[in-house]
Structures are given as C-alpha cells and as structure tokens.
Amino acid sequence: MNQTLKSCLYIVTLLAVMLCSFECFAQEASGRSNGNLTKVRFMPNWMPQAQFAGYFAAKELGYFEDEGLDVEFNFISQTSTKNPIDMLEQGEVDIITNLFVSAMVAATRGCDIVNILQTSQKSALMVVSRDSLNSLEQLSEMNVGCWRAGYYEIIDLITLGEGIFINWIPFITGINLYVFGAVDAILCYSYSEYIQLMLSVGKIPEERIIRMENTEYNFPEDGLYTSSTFLKEHPEVAEAFVKASVRGWLWVANNRDKALDIVMDVLEKSNVQNSNRYFQGQMLDEVLRLQYDNQGRRSFQPISVYDYSKIIMEFRRNELIDRYIEFSKMIWCPYRKELAKGFGYE
Amino acid sequence: MSNPMFKIKISGNQESLGSRISFSVLAVAGAIFLAALVVVMYYSNSFLIEDAKQNVSNQLTIAASSIDHNLLAVETAIENNEWLVMNSLDDEEKLYEITRKIVSDNEEICGCAIAFKPYYFQRRYFFSPYSYVGADSLIYSKQLGTEDYDYQFMDWFQIPFLLRKPVWSEPYFDEGGADVVMATYSYPLIDTWGDVFAVMTADYPLTGIVDLVNQIHPYENSFAFLVSRNGTYVAHKDTSLIFTHTVLSNALDQGYNELYEAGLDMLNSGIGYREMRMKGEGNKYLSYMPLHNKWSMAIVNSDMDVLGRSYIMLFIIIALMVFGLVLLYIFTRQSVKKKLQPLVLFTEAANEVAKGDFKYALPEVKTKDEMRTLRDSFAYMQDSIVKYIADLKETMGAKERIESELRIAADIQRGMVPSVFPPFPERNDLDIFAVLSPAKEVGGDLYDYFIRDNKFYFTIGDVSGKGVPAAIFMAIARSAFRYIGASAESASDLMTKLNDSISQGNQSNMFITMFAGILDLATGDIQFCNAGHNPGVLISPDGKAEYVEVKNNLVVGVMDGFPFSGQSMKIERGSTLLLYTDGVTEAENSVKELYSEERLQAFCSNNSFDTGEELIGALVADIKKFTNGEDQNDDITILTIKLK
Amino acid sequence: MDVTIKTEGNKHFVTLNGRLDTTNIQQFTEDIAPLMSGEIANIEIDCSGMSYTSSQGLRSFLTLQKSAESRGGSVVMTKMQPNVKQVFDITGFSNIFKII
Structure with a gap:
C-alpha cells in the first residue's frame, strides 16, 4: 500500500477515535x-x-x-x-x-x-390528645396513633427516652383514628395532619397539644x-x-x-x-x-x-x-x- | 293717585302655593305610606322566614330519614348474617360463599368482605375473603389482603377494631369501579373474651344518597349538602368542593363565620338553624341535622328564595304607591288652585283700586270661610280708603285756605313795621336802621318810630307768643303807640296809657315786653320807659358799649292801671343806642348755648361801624355764625338809633 | 315738664320739674287745668325743679293767677331758681306774683 494512504488512514482513524472518545468524554463529563x-x-x-x-x-x-x-x-x-x-x-x-x-x-x-x-x-412533629396533655410522660399506656411508614426512630426515642410504654397504633394516612375516637392521641405534623385535624374538628386548645419544637426532641426535619x-x-x-x-x-x-x-x-x-x-x-x-x-x-x-x-x-x-x-x-x-x-x- | 305704586303679579305665586301645599301633602302621605310599608314588610318577612324555616326543617327531616333508612338497610343486611359467619369460622369456602351471598342478595351492597385479624384464621397473616360486583355486573371473589394492601392498618378495619363498635367509613372513590363514590360499613365480630377478631364490611355506593341530596330544592335557589363525619363534603351544588374541602375549610376559605360555627355544630351531630350574613350576597339560612351514621346534612336557602315573592309584592306596592301619590299630588294641586281662584280676582281688584278706581266691585265669595273674611276685610279697606281720601281733600283744602290767609296776614304785618331806610333822609342828625326776622311767617316782635316836635319817638317790643295771635296783638300795640304817642308828654305817660289801652279787655293774657323812648334831637336827652324788656346797649362815640340801666316795671297788657316809672339819660352825639328783642340773646346753637348778653356787649365793644346798617348786618351775620344752621326759635329784631 | 298736684285741706300743692317752653306748653296747660276751677283756689307751687320758663310759661302762670284771684284765692311760688327769678324780675312779674 501507498505510504501516504497508510498515513492518511492512520490519521483519519486516530481522529475518529479521538472524536469518539471526545464524545464519550463529553457525555461522561456531563453525566446522562x-x-x-x-x-x-x-x-x-x-x-x-x-x-x-x-x-x-x-x-x-x-x-x-x-x-x-x-x-x-x-x-x-x-x-x-x-x-x-x-x-x-x-x-x-x-x-x-x-x-x-x-x-x-x-x-x-x-x-x-x-x-x-x-x-x-425545627421539628414539625406534634402530639394531639383528646384530653389535656402537659408532658410526654402522660402518654404512658395511651393508644397513640403514628404513621405506619417511617419515623420509627423518633417514636422509639420518645418511648425509651421517657421510659414509658406507649401503645402505638400505626395508621397509613389521615386523621380518622383521632376523629372517630379510636385513639387517645395522635402524632401529626404541624403542616399537614394538624391542619387537617383543625379542619375536621375545629380549633384544638393548646393544653391538649405538645409540640416537639418546644421539647428536647426538637430535631430539624x-x-x-x-x-x-x-x-x-x-x-x-x-x-x-x-x-x-x-x-x-x-x-x-x-x-x-x-x-x-x-x-x-x-x-x-x-x-x-x-x-x-x-x-x-x-x-x-x-x-x-x-x-x-x-x-x-x-x-x-x-x-x-x-x-x-x-x-x-x-x-x-x-x-x-x-x-x-x-x-x-x-x-x-x-x-x-x-x-x-x-x-x-x- | 292715578299711578299705581306697584302692580301685584298674578303669575307664579298662586302656582307655587298650590305646589307647595301639594308637596307637603305628598311628603306626609309618602312618609306615612313608607312607614306603614316598612312595618308590614318587616312582619310579613319575618313570617315568611319562619315558614321557610319550618318548611326546610320538614324537608330535611324527610330526606334524613330516607337516607338513614337506606343506611340501616345495609347495616341490617350485614348484621343479619353475623350468626352465619360465626358458625362458619373455620370454613374458608363457606366464608367466601357468605360474602357472595350478601352481595347478590342485596342490590345496594356492591362489595362485602370478612377480614380477620392477623394470624387469627388458621394462623394466616392475612385472611379476608371478599366478593364484589364487577364492571360487567358479575360477582367476583378474591383475597383482599396482600403485601401491598395490609388491611389491618386501613381505617375500615382498624377503627372498628379499636372501638369495638360498628362504623361507617369516610367516603372514598372506588378505584376499581367507575369513579363511584362509596362508603363502607364495618361491623366488628367479637369473641367470647370481648376482643375483635374480624370485621365484616359492606361497600355501599353513595350515588343514591348523593342524588337524593342534590334533588332537594325547597326553593328555586336553595340546595342541600352532605358532609361526612370529618366534615368532608360528599354532596354539594358546587361539585368542586366534594372531597377537596371540609365544611370548616370552606368556611375559613370564604370567611363565612356563621358557616364555621354551624359546621362545628354539624360535626358534633347537632341540629340547628342559622342565619348567615354573606358579604354582597344577602342573607342565607342554613338548617342542618345529623344522619344516623354521624354524617350531617344541611339545606341552604337565601333571602331571595324565601322573600322573593314578597319583594315582588313590595315592588308592586311601591309602584302603586308612587302612582297613587302622583294622583294625590295632581288632585291636591287642582283643588287648591280652584279654591284659591278668588285670590286671582282679589289681585285684579287690588290693582284696579291702586290705579284709582275705588269703586271697583270685589268678587263675590259664597263660602263662609277665610276667603269670605278676606273679601269683607278688603271691602272695609276699600271704604276706609275712600273716606280717608275725602277727609284728606277737605283738610288739604282747609290748610290751603289758612295758609293763604296767613300769607295775607304776613303781608299786612310787614306793612305795619317801617321798612324804608333811611326813614328820614332829609335829616342828617339821625341814623336809623332796623331788621325784623320773624321765626314764623308772622311774628310777634315790633318796632316803630316817628318824629314830632323835633323829638324822636321810638319803641321796640316782643309779644308773648308767636304766629297770628302775636301778630294781631303786635298790630294793636303798634297802633296804640302811634295814637297815644301823638299826645303823650313823657315816656312813662305813654307807656301807662298804652298799658291801660291794651290791658282793658285783654282776655288772652298775652303781654308785651316793651321799651319806649323819646329822644330830644336838639339836646340828646332821652326819656325812656322799660316794660319788662331787655335793656338796650348804649355805644358811646369812643366805642365803649354799656347796657342801659332800666327799671323793669311790668310787662304791658297784664295789669290795667299800673303806674309805669320812666327814666331819662343824656347821650352824646355820635352815640348809638342798640335795641333788640330776646331772639338775639337767646339764639341757640347746636349745643344749646345762648348767644347771650355778654356776647352782644362784646360784639358792640369790639367792633365799630359807621352806620347802623353795617352794625346790624354784621351783628346778624355774627348771630348766624353762632347758631350755625340751627332753626331760629324766636323772632329776631334789632333797632339802632344813632345821634349824629 | 312734670307736674305733680297734691291736694291737702283747702290748698293745692304743686311741684314742677323741668323746662317750660314751646314744646310742652300745651301739655302744661292741660296738666294745670284741674287747678283752674273748683272750690280750692289757694295754690302753692314748688318751683325748685323748674329750670326755665318762656314767655308763654309766664302767660300760663298769669292765667292761673287770675283764675285763682277770681275765686278768692292766691298763688304762691316758692324756691324759684335764680335764672327763672330773673325772668320774673325783668318782666316785672315779680310784682304780680307772690314769690318766696
């Protein structure tokens, strides 16, 4: 074969390879x-x-x-x-x-x-009770609604931290456990379930509420x-x-x-x-x-x-x-x- | 008298009187009508609202019991099969069978399950036989619990499980079916220890109930709505609220406080009725009552609905009222105008009378009212004017007569007082000048003089009083002076005889103050006699002015036979005797100061004149300057006698 | 001119106040009219308040005097002010009237 042709071919191939890898690199670099x-x-x-x-x-x-x-x-x-x-x-x-x-x-x-x-x-977690609630300790022996999916950690911490037995009732979603009176208290978030509660049963007096924000369990979320x-x-x-x-x-x-x-x-x-x-x-x-x-x-x-x-x-x-x-x-x-x-x- | 001073305008006044009265009547009538209307409307509306309240309440009760009836039917269907389930607790097939039977036997139930608590049934975690009506209307059965669907944490299981009581669930959309709104009745099965081991459920489509609610229209714009146990709208005229809002969230969102309060009551299974004041929408009325399953239903109707007809009636009444008032106005105006018709004629009559036609006939008034009185007064006024004018003519005539006679008397009197100066031009040893300025046209002052036997007889006098009586008296005195002076031997003799003559038969009790004198022109001796008159001023040739000392005697005309004492003096040639009446010394200026004797003497001392005319002229000017425009209240008479 | 008449016993006591001139001579004549007739002809006039009199006033007094004398009485004038007395003097009326 011609020497020049070989060189050209070589150069072209090299260029192609370079272009390809360049392309790949570019893709790689910018992710998907x-x-x-x-x-x-x-x-x-x-x-x-x-x-x-x-x-x-x-x-x-x-x-x-x-x-x-x-x-x-x-x-x-x-x-x-x-x-x-x-x-x-x-x-x-x-x-x-x-x-x-x-x-x-x-x-x-x-x-x-x-x-x-x-x-x-801040923590948005709250406990809303059917009766007056001054400390987490009072939750002892109570049926308290909690989410089935997630946030076990805090629940466990509260239980162990307070050294009390709480009968956690897991629910999937919503506040009906509380509205229907099937639980004594319920965990809720201040930006969702708590608002839902107020729109279903009216304003709840502060003495029936504990906001984690005001306790030692004020963890960012x-x-x-x-x-x-x-x-x-x-x-x-x-x-x-x-x-x-x-x-x-x-x-x-x-x-x-x-x-x-x-x-x-x-x-x-x-x-x-x-x-x-x-x-x-x-x-x-x-x-x-x-x-x-x-x-x-x-x-x-x-x-x-x-x-x-x-x-x-x-x-x-x-x-x-x-x-x-x-x-x-x-x-x-x-x-x-x-x-x-x-x-x-x- | 022929030109009227003003002409009464007929146009305008009468119209406005009629209008004004009509307006007043209109206003009062209108006010009374309105007040009555307001009261009637208020009470009538109250009754209507009460009626509506009752009507709505009835409809609500009927609808609620119809719904309750349906719900109870479902509950009964489940509860009636409880014994069957209890007897089949270990028979899986039988349990499926039961669920199928319940679904097929009961049209209103479209799904049925018997959900066992974990590990209860044959130690299986899930066991929940379930039958349902498919889209093709066939009945299917399956296991409800799966890994993705752990029913023990679903509300329909957990709540009756915890409460140990049957519960109606919150409404939901049936995902499998065709977007049908459903609710599930859950009935817990309790074992001998009192624990819940399973829950029987019936799925119930709510379309029937929703339709029933949506068809409630007691009035045109009223509607009903249904909320679930936690307040979620299940049925409402505004479908965008369904499932998205609770009654409380809707109330807060719209700012309807009364709705919020009512909502709280509804969520507590309350029965009630509330008035809601909506901004810009009028009043709304809310009646609510609870359903058997702790849901709640309400009917809303508005003002317009209930009172609509009433407002129409109000509109009609107001229209009629306005029409009636317009008629009233027109009628009143016409009536008033007619009654006031005589006034027009009176006005015409008044114009004619003003023009001078006093005999103008007044309009007849047949009624016995204020118009009649007015007419009579008018007639009386007319007569009075006629009479008054006649009197006035007579008086004017009389006055003119008197005035003309007075002018004649004045002329006669003026002739009696010498007024030609110098009176003795052929003599050069006597300078006589005088001026008599009466206060009224005819006065009571006099002066006179004549020469006899080279003696100058003179007199000056002031009759008590003014006007014609004084003038007559003055004429008598002047005549007597001439007549008696012609033969009197002395001044006192002259005065005594003059007094006798005047006093006799003097009934008027008028008197004259007089000063008379006889000047011997050869020697300068003066015999004089003063009868209560102002002493004269003697101005000596060197300019000194002194008052002559006089005896007062008595005024002339008062006492018959009074002996007058005379006096005498001698004057030098070049002296002037100035005689005057008290009009000079008692001339007043604006501050009631008198010219006074002092001023007169001062004037005579400080000024010197060549002739009596000059002296008198200057003195009169001085008096005038002193009085400064004040009216002359007494005759001013001045006589100067200068012996040269 | 204010005229006050008091009758005591057989004498009229008259009090005068003010000026007597052309403006009120008519009124004065009316005021003293009661004195011009009747049994009582003795008249005493207190002139302390009379500040001025005109010749017509003098005439009225003269008429009063003549009337009183014709009925057997007399007129006495008391407490006359100096300037008024002067007029009476000049006119010689002081000799006719009793002035004290």
Whole structure:
C-alpha cells in the first residue's frame, strides 16, 4: 500500500477515535445528558403538596434549567410501602427529600446517604390528645396513633427516652383514628395532619397539644439528600440542585399566591384530587415558618456539629443505633458562605 | 293717585302655593305610606322566614330519614348474617360463599368482605375473603389482603377494631369501579373474651344518597349538602368542593363565620338553624341535622328564595304607591288652585283700586270661610280708603285756605313795621336802621318810630307768643303807640296809657315786653320807659358799649292801671343806642348755648361801624355764625338809633 | 315738664320739674287745668325743679293767677331758681306774683 494512504488512514482513524472518545468524554463529563441539560431524578418524600413548593417553583420558573438541570419528579403513592431512602440506596433516584433523623439512622445502618441542604430548621412533629396533655410522660399506656411508614426512630426515642410504654397504633394516612375516637392521641405534623385535624374538628386548645419544637426532641426535619457516590461523581450537579432549590424557596417565600398557583397546578397534573387551595396555603405558611432558624432568618444552614453530636449521642445512649457516623460523612456543605447569603437570590 | 305704586303679579305665586301645599301633602302621605310599608314588610318577612324555616326543617327531616333508612338497610343486611359467619369460622369456602351471598342478595351492597385479624384464621397473616360486583355486573371473589394492601392498618378495619363498635367509613372513590363514590360499613365480630377478631364490611355506593341530596330544592335557589363525619363534603351544588374541602375549610376559605360555627355544630351531630350574613350576597339560612351514621346534612336557602315573592309584592306596592301619590299630588294641586281662584280676582281688584278706581266691585265669595273674611276685610279697606281720601281733600283744602290767609296776614304785618331806610333822609342828625326776622311767617316782635316836635319817638317790643295771635296783638300795640304817642308828654305817660289801652279787655293774657323812648334831637336827652324788656346797649362815640340801666316795671297788657316809672339819660352825639328783642340773646346753637348778653356787649365793644346798617348786618351775620344752621326759635329784631 | 298736684285741706300743692317752653306748653296747660276751677283756689307751687320758663310759661302762670284771684284765692311760688327769678324780675312779674 501507498505510504501516504497508510498515513492518511492512520490519521483519519486516530481522529475518529479521538472524536469518539471526545464524545464519550463529553457525555461522561456531563453525566446522562439531555441536550444541554443534565437529567436528575428527584423524589420528594411524600405526594405532591405545598411541602415541596420550593422545588415545584424551581422547576416551573426554570431555575433548575438555569443551573443546567432537567429535574424529573418522582412521587411516591399513598399506599406504597416504597421508601425514598430505599430508592436512593437502590440507585432508582438521585436526590431525595427526607427527615434528618431518618437519614441519620439509615446512615448508621450502612446506608449511603449524605445531607446536601437543610430546609427545615425545627421539628414539625406534634402530639394531639383528646384530653389535656402537659408532658410526654402522660402518654404512658395511651393508644397513640403514628404513621405506619417511617419515623420509627423518633417514636422509639420518645418511648425509651421517657421510659414509658406507649401503645402505638400505626395508621397509613389521615386523621380518622383521632376523629372517630379510636385513639387517645395522635402524632401529626404541624403542616399537614394538624391542619387537617383543625379542619375536621375545629380549633384544638393548646393544653391538649405538645409540640416537639418546644421539647428536647426538637430535631430539624426536611432536607435534601443524595448518595456519596453521586456526590463524588457529580458534585457540581448537587451544588446546582441546591442552588436552584434555595432560589426556588426564596421566591416562594415572597410570592405566596403565585407559589400556591404553581402548587395547585402540580396537584392537578398529578391527579391529586382531595386537597384544596386553602389547605395548601395553610401548609405552605407553616412549612415556610419551619424554615426560620432561631435568629428568625431563612438560613438553610446545615445542622451544627454540636446539635448533630447531641442527637447522635442521644440515639446511641438509647441503643437505637449501634455506631456513630462522623459529621463530615453525613453533612456536605462546601457553599456555607454563599448559602448564608442565599446564593445572592435573597 | 292715578299711578299705581306697584302692580301685584298674578303669575307664579298662586302656582307655587298650590305646589307647595301639594308637596307637603305628598311628603306626609309618602312618609306615612313608607312607614306603614316598612312595618308590614318587616312582619310579613319575618313570617315568611319562619315558614321557610319550618318548611326546610320538614324537608330535611324527610330526606334524613330516607337516607338513614337506606343506611340501616345495609347495616341490617350485614348484621343479619353475623350468626352465619360465626358458625362458619373455620370454613374458608363457606366464608367466601357468605360474602357472595350478601352481595347478590342485596342490590345496594356492591362489595362485602370478612377480614380477620392477623394470624387469627388458621394462623394466616392475612385472611379476608371478599366478593364484589364487577364492571360487567358479575360477582367476583378474591383475597383482599396482600403485601401491598395490609388491611389491618386501613381505617375500615382498624377503627372498628379499636372501638369495638360498628362504623361507617369516610367516603372514598372506588378505584376499581367507575369513579363511584362509596362508603363502607364495618361491623366488628367479637369473641367470647370481648376482643375483635374480624370485621365484616359492606361497600355501599353513595350515588343514591348523593342524588337524593342534590334533588332537594325547597326553593328555586336553595340546595342541600352532605358532609361526612370529618366534615368532608360528599354532596354539594358546587361539585368542586366534594372531597377537596371540609365544611370548616370552606368556611375559613370564604370567611363565612356563621358557616364555621354551624359546621362545628354539624360535626358534633347537632341540629340547628342559622342565619348567615354573606358579604354582597344577602342573607342565607342554613338548617342542618345529623344522619344516623354521624354524617350531617344541611339545606341552604337565601333571602331571595324565601322573600322573593314578597319583594315582588313590595315592588308592586311601591309602584302603586308612587302612582297613587302622583294622583294625590295632581288632585291636591287642582283643588287648591280652584279654591284659591278668588285670590286671582282679589289681585285684579287690588290693582284696579291702586290705579284709582275705588269703586271697583270685589268678587263675590259664597263660602263662609277665610276667603269670605278676606273679601269683607278688603271691602272695609276699600271704604276706609275712600273716606280717608275725602277727609284728606277737605283738610288739604282747609290748610290751603289758612295758609293763604296767613300769607295775607304776613303781608299786612310787614306793612305795619317801617321798612324804608333811611326813614328820614332829609335829616342828617339821625341814623336809623332796623331788621325784623320773624321765626314764623308772622311774628310777634315790633318796632316803630316817628318824629314830632323835633323829638324822636321810638319803641321796640316782643309779644308773648308767636304766629297770628302775636301778630294781631303786635298790630294793636303798634297802633296804640302811634295814637297815644301823638299826645303823650313823657315816656312813662305813654307807656301807662298804652298799658291801660291794651290791658282793658285783654282776655288772652298775652303781654308785651316793651321799651319806649323819646329822644330830644336838639339836646340828646332821652326819656325812656322799660316794660319788662331787655335793656338796650348804649355805644358811646369812643366805642365803649354799656347796657342801659332800666327799671323793669311790668310787662304791658297784664295789669290795667299800673303806674309805669320812666327814666331819662343824656347821650352824646355820635352815640348809638342798640335795641333788640330776646331772639338775639337767646339764639341757640347746636349745643344749646345762648348767644347771650355778654356776647352782644362784646360784639358792640369790639367792633365799630359807621352806620347802623353795617352794625346790624354784621351783628346778624355774627348771630348766624353762632347758631350755625340751627332753626331760629324766636323772632329776631334789632333797632339802632344813632345821634349824629 | 312734670307736674305733680297734691291736694291737702283747702290748698293745692304743686311741684314742677323741668323746662317750660314751646314744646310742652300745651301739655302744661292741660296738666294745670284741674287747678283752674273748683272750690280750692289757694295754690302753692314748688318751683325748685323748674329750670326755665318762656314767655308763654309766664302767660300760663298769669292765667292761673287770675283764675285763682277770681275765686278768692292766691298763688304762691316758692324756691324759684335764680335764672327763672330773673325772668320774673325783668318782666316785672315779680310784682304780680307772690314769690318766696
């Protein structure tokens, strides 16, 4: 064969290979890309409701897109026993929302889960009783309704911490156990079941309520989580997601009515039929309130090392977990300073 | 008298009187009607609302018992099969059989299950035979409990399990079926130890009940709604509320406080009736009562519904009222106008009388009312005017007569007082000047003089009084002066005889103050006699002015036979004797100051004149300046006698 | 001119107040009319309040005097003010009237 032809062929092949690998590299580098946007599978830890308004807004207003993300929302169904943490672990989803304590306990059990954003700064958990309730101790020997799926950790902690026997009655969803008088008290979240309760039985006197927010069990709740693997591979995606989410939440805080429009829209598209705008509005107001820290600022700061240690030690002491997870393994927040300023979106 | 001072306008006034009266009547009548209307409407509306309340309550009761009847039928169907189940507790087939039977026997039941608590039935975790009517109307059976459907935590199982009582579930959409709204009746089966070991259920489609509720329309715009035990809307006119809102969330969302209160009561199985004031929508009325299964039903009707007809009636009444009032207005106005017709004629009559036709006939008034009185008064006024004018003419005539006679008297009197100056032009040793300015046309002052035997006889006098009587008296005195002076030997003799003459027969008690004198033109001796008169001023040639010292005697005309004492003096040539009446010294200015004797003397001292005419002229001017425009209240008379 | 008449026994006591001039001579004549007739002809006039009299006033007094004398009585005038007395003096009426 001709020497020149061979060289050309060689060069062409080399170029082709280079182009291909370049292509692959490009693809690799941007992850699973969809045009110019990176696809992210996101799973909020409940069905569509105002609790996730910030994320809905980030999607609707194109904040995710601005950060180069194409976010796919995967909602769990009402009766499903599937758990967002399981889904994350199984690689079915990339980013989830969940409660801090649940994530922490899962991590101590070997689950690969890392906190990348802490939206809720306070506990929304409450106990509502049919009689007056001054301390958790009074729950001894009472039938208390609790969720079947999830949040065992806190239930166990309360039981052990208070050193009392509580007859937990698991329910799947709703407040009918309480309304029908089948339980003496019921656990509920201030932004969902509590509001539902008030809309079914009227205002409940404060002396029949204990808010965990006011007790030693005031643990932060809602936040964003992902796996350490994902973080290693796509830290910029995680950061982009957080940035867009913060931007979304800040917008929601300042545009209540428009945010509610977006929420109701998502509900309709997801065929959630048994809610109304008034209820979602009440939920939104409470969720936004829970985002305030002790200084009254919407800071989105992760849990402090001190509080983290306190909680994990509490659980350890009650033998609810069998090992410690280091703070740095659990909490990922390289953008503290920008976060404090709301990434400039305040 | 021929030109009327003004002409009474006929147009406008009468109309407005009629209108004003009509408006007043209208206003009062309108107010009374309105007040009555308001009262009637208020009570009538109260009755209507009460009636409606009763009507609605009845309908509610009927509907509620119909629904309860249906619910009870389902309950009975289940409970009647309890014994059958209890006898078949270990027979799986039999249990399936029972569920099928219940579904096929009872049209209203479209699903039936017997759910056992975990591990009870043959130690199986789940055991729940279940039969249901499929989309093809065939009956199917299956196991209800699966991994995905752990029924022990479903409300329909757990609640009766915990409560140990039968319970109707909250309504739900049947996912398998065609979006039918359903509710499930759960009946717990209790063992000998008192524990619940299984729950029998019946699925009941609520379409029948929902339709029944939706058909309740006691009034055109009224409707009924149904809420479940936890307040969720099951049936409502506004279908967007169903399953999405509870009665409380709806009330809070819309801001209807009364609805919220009613809702709380409904959730507590209350019976009630409430009025709801909705912003901008009028009043609504809510009647509610509970159902057998602790759900609640209510009927809402509005003001317009209940009172609609009443408002129509109100509208009609108001229209009639307005029409009636308009008629009333027109009638009143016409009536008033007619009654006031005589006024027009009176006005015309008044205009004619004003023009001078005093005999103008007044309109007849037949009625015995205020118009009649007015007419009579008018007629009387007319007569009075006629009479008054006649009197006035007479008086004017008389006055004119008197005035003309007075003018004649004045002329005569003026002729009696010497007015030609100088009176003795052929003599050059006597300068005489005088002025008499009466206060009225005829006065009571006099002066006179004549020369006899080279003696100058002179007099000046002031009659007590003014006008014609004083003038007559003055004429008598002047005549007497001339007549007696012609033969009198001395001034006192002259005065005495003059007094006798005047006093005799003097009934009027008038008197004269007088000063008379006889100047010997050769020697300068003056004999004089003063009868109560102002002393004169003697101005010596060197300009000194002194009052003459006089004896007062008595005024003339008062006492017959009074002896007058005379006096005498001698004057130098070049002296002037100035005589005057008290009109001079008693001339008043605006602040009631008198010209006074002092001022007169001062005037005479400070001024010197060549002739009596100049002196008098200046003195009169000075008096005028002093009085400064004030009316003269007495005759001013001045006589100067200068011996040259 | 205010005229007050008091009758005691067989004497009229008259009190005068004010001016007597053209403006009120008519009224004065009417006021003293009761004194011009009747049995009682003795009249005492207190003139302390009379500030002025005109010649017509003098005439009225003269008429009164003549009337009183014709009925056998007399007129006495008391406490006359100086300027009024002067008029009576000048006119010589002081000789006709009894003035004290």
